[in-house]
Amino acid sequence: MRRFLTFTLIVVLSGCGLVKDEKEVTEFYDIGGLETGCKLSGDQFHKILEENIDTDIKCLESSLNQFADYVRRENPEYIKRAELEKFINRFFPNDAADINKILRPAFKLFSILLKDPDQNLAVKNISLVADIMRILNQQGRELSDLLKVVIEKAPEDSDETDEERDARVKGNAQRYWQYKAQILRTTRSMIGSFVGVISQRADNNNTLDVPSFLEELKLALELSDEDFDIDTIKSYLFAKKLLIGGNVNNLGAVEVKPLMNKIPNLLEVAMDVMYYAERPSVPGDDITVDIDKSKFMMELVKKARGLMFAYTDQEETVLEFDNLTTVLKNVMDDVDWDRAGASLVNFKKKIIGGDGKLYSYNDFNTLFDLIRQAFEISYFNNVTYRHFAFVMTSEAPVEGISLPNLPEYSQFSEARRTEMWGNFLFIAKNYHFFLDRDGFQTIGFKIKRNSYGFNILSLTRWGIQKLFVAYGGTNPESPSQEFVLDLEEARVIASEYKGILEELELWPDDLERLLSELRLGSDLFRMNSNGDNLIQIDEVNEYISTLLSSGKSKQNVMDKLVDICNDIGSPDNPAYDIDCFNQHYFDILFVQLENYKYLPNLHNFYLQHKGSDFLITFLEAVQVKARIINDRSIPIDGTDISRILTSLSNIETLFKRFDYNQNHELKGDEVDGVYGVVETVIASADDNLKPGAKLTKSAFLYVVKKEKLPSGVGLILFHINPLAKLGIKADRLKIARVLGLF
Incomplete structure (x- = not known):
């Protein structure tokens, strides 16, 4: 920002005493009418996110207009980058190299935001440049001040203990929820103002080559690889295609407004997920809090899914495996993703579907659907458990309950309600041991249910069903033709997820012993065990809980x-x-x-x-x-x-x-x-x-x-x-x- 503003100020020429030989200048430029009633200060523009510099912005706008009026150019309606470079090379040789480096990315930005021809800035757009700076100075400054209050940065010397870091992150999360409404309101207002400015110029076919722009920006601002790793940034560009479609590496002028309009919701989703652990709880007992959390996450997933681009060809690839692992290495650098990579490929292929190394729009839809289903199950279970609290808190087997008609069910289709009710009813009638919030389950003659453990069993049962459908087969002797695993199929699962199991330190020293114990432990010693020498969903679900x-x-x-x-x-x-x-x-x-x-x-x-x-x-x-x-x-x-x-x-x-x-x-x-x-x-x-x-x-x-x-x-x-x-x-x-x- 400092170098960019320095460039802007130098090319203005107003009131700075930079033209010393009028005869030499007039050979190239008509500067007879060039004058100014204000003096620009570069230091003030460095404070654009710290102080009100509206007076300086007005001075800049006036100076740019005078520059356009009196500098002779090939086309009076535009300022060409080449013309500026020529002027700067001649009259500011000491600063020319730095300024001209900044001109290249700056003009590319003008082209995509204000729809100017390549390498040109329209004179009529000078006022829009000033408007953008005003928005940045007013609403951008307000947002910057808010974020400074909310986010305490890590010490520059990285001298921070784990406990100090945890306390800092927790404080950031708590302050985010306190200031969330204000942050989003300011962000939406700022984005709305930006969109209002750039909408004054009709969209065209201008396109920005994003990787090239990033290279030029890095060079212009003299950023190091550590501060501005282009390969890392490029690995996240798939998100552009996921959000607004088009080519991953190109941003079209027609795509700028759709992308900007999604920024507030994208910011909200990202920060809600990041700081979810410290979200304030609603008043009430544990199950009331859990219902509120599930409902919040259902709505958040829906909001995230709504950000995705509705592409015609849902099978078009958005993300490739190598790109995915690069992103994962950046955000979770404590995991050996090279070792865990094969597990990811197998999960994609078997659970999500399709090519294990390619993620299409449809695959992202499937991922969002899986996440949504999980929170729907949690919400449905808690609402239903609360409705049947008298029955569920008894120490006897559950009998004689039927699907109620609760107002909380209105958001679900009849088929979805029936599906989730079947899962709820089966657990209510056939499960006897439930983990509590401390991680223990009660094994005695009396049944000790709780909503937390009930929900855990329900969600793990749902997840195990997905795994069994992908890897198992149907049991021909079962009237319901439910999916089961034999020992070989369990061995395949273990081998396909060996990498991630090793990362989680769950890989056994003796795999065959583990598989044998898994089969016997689930098939013999659970309340739902039937001893048929096969691993069944409810058997293994109970075993995992144990x-x-x-x-x-x-x-x-x-x-x-x-x-x-x-x-x-x-x-x-x-x-x-x-x-x-x-x-x-x-x-x-x-x-x-x-x-x-x-x-x-x-x-x-x-x-x-x-x-x-x-x-x-x-x-x-x-x-x-x-x-x-x-x-x-x-x-x-x-x-x-x-x-x-x-x-x-x-x-x-x-x-x-x-x-x-x-x-x-x-x-x-x-x-x-x-x-x-x-x-x-x-x-x-x-x-x-x-x-x-x-x-x-x-x-x-x-x-x-x-x-x-x-x-x-x-x-x-x-x-x-x-x-x-x-x-x-x-x-x-x-x-x-x-x-x-x-």
Whole structure:
């Protein structure tokens, strides 16, 4: 800006005493009438966004008009860039190089904004240039002052701790919401004024080559690559095509007004997203706040979608993969996008559709639709949950509810309402464990629902359905023909998203073990498990919820262990002596962390055996299956603790599901219920066992009774002896030991 204004002032010539040899000048220019009644100050124009300089702008306008009146030119209606350069080269040789560098991008800007011919500035447009400067000085200054109040910049020396940065960013966000209306009002007023000025000249076919303009601007302003990285800026030019269409690298005169008119809403959407975390909450309880948040985001997505250009050919490419990764590297530089790139390509191809490396208008529509659907589900769930609050907060199964006719549903089509209601009703009737806002779920005989966990389950179920449709197949034995995954399909998903899983530090050391545990953990130990050896949507959804809860509890346990047991691990992976852990684990879980409310049945089991070796025996039985390597010489680390918590949750889920009389012991029909789920696993343990065969059930009962896998002769004798099967029952210790066999 400083160099541009310097150029403007020098070419004015008025009252500056720059013409010393009148004879020499008059050989080229008619300056006989050139005079001025004001004196221009370059320092004042440097303050265009800081002070009111209207007097200086008037002086500039007057001086430019006098320059146009008295300088001889080829065409009196225009000032040619070449004519200005010639004049400047002759009379200002010391400044000519800098000034002429600025002339090139300046005249290109005149051409696109004021529709002047290439390399020309129309004399009649001098007043419009002054009007633009006035807008910048008045409304631009007001906006600049507002942004200075709202946004505290990072220290120039970058000497800022993470805590200081977080506090600064939080403060910026809070001030944004405080001043948002004023910022948008000023922005809209300023843009409206700009559009009003440039609309005084009819649109034409003038076009600005944006990359070329950026190169010349960088050269003119002597900007470094660090301050003005053209390749980075060019990577964002796809947004121009997304917003107003046309060529990515060209901006036509006819496109300027449509682009400017979208700036206020674009600014609002971008800043709303950036500062969403600190958006003020409406008064009310948690669900009221959640409803308001969902509604706000629904409207924001709609507003963002409305900014997109309605292009005729929706399959035309807007963004290519290499361009996308360049943008991602700029905005999320802590992620290795080269490693995660293949995951992005697979996501695009399988979930969004089309070529994995090309994004069309239609693909962006699909992305916006997915985001919109997610917030619609959240809004619908919360509104509906609040309507059925009496039923949902009860501790009993949900029965006898039907789709209500609520005013909040009016924005949804009947088909959309029916679809979301089906999802809501299924979760209400078939799910029993719900994460709370602290990240824990309650596994007991009573159902502890909450709107937050209900919504999480609903959204993850919706997302998993998308994944299963893309990678799985339909289950021919299911009446609803729902999509399922087999082990190979799950392996494909893992391999296709390996890069992003590694970035998230979720890639396992032993993939095959993880896949096996995923199948068994979801297919056997969830409320919706059916034991068909396939991974189903609701099975894996419940399993993920359990893993999240275990991960949260793990960290809390680790925080307590550090004060009780010696850390014999590494700084990156704390680990503790197994004996110390076993001795104190349940006390930490139920006394120090007070997790009895989340595992009430296990807590009763703990109280019953507190102080005895039985608890340690039980915990050691759980560890057989839970630990990565069940070796007492290896200290127990966070991964082991998380897996132990998951295994305990699995056992508690079995008792919740099959302990019909709630006496903490499985027998008779209750044991038969467990067999109905694990039959396939039992059959896979021996080639002689088949699902549906009586011998297979005998094998299961043998395992439960004797806590070991059956031998051939021993199983036959057990099978033919009806008395051997009488009185078989299982408590938590027996279940833990049985699970350790597989």
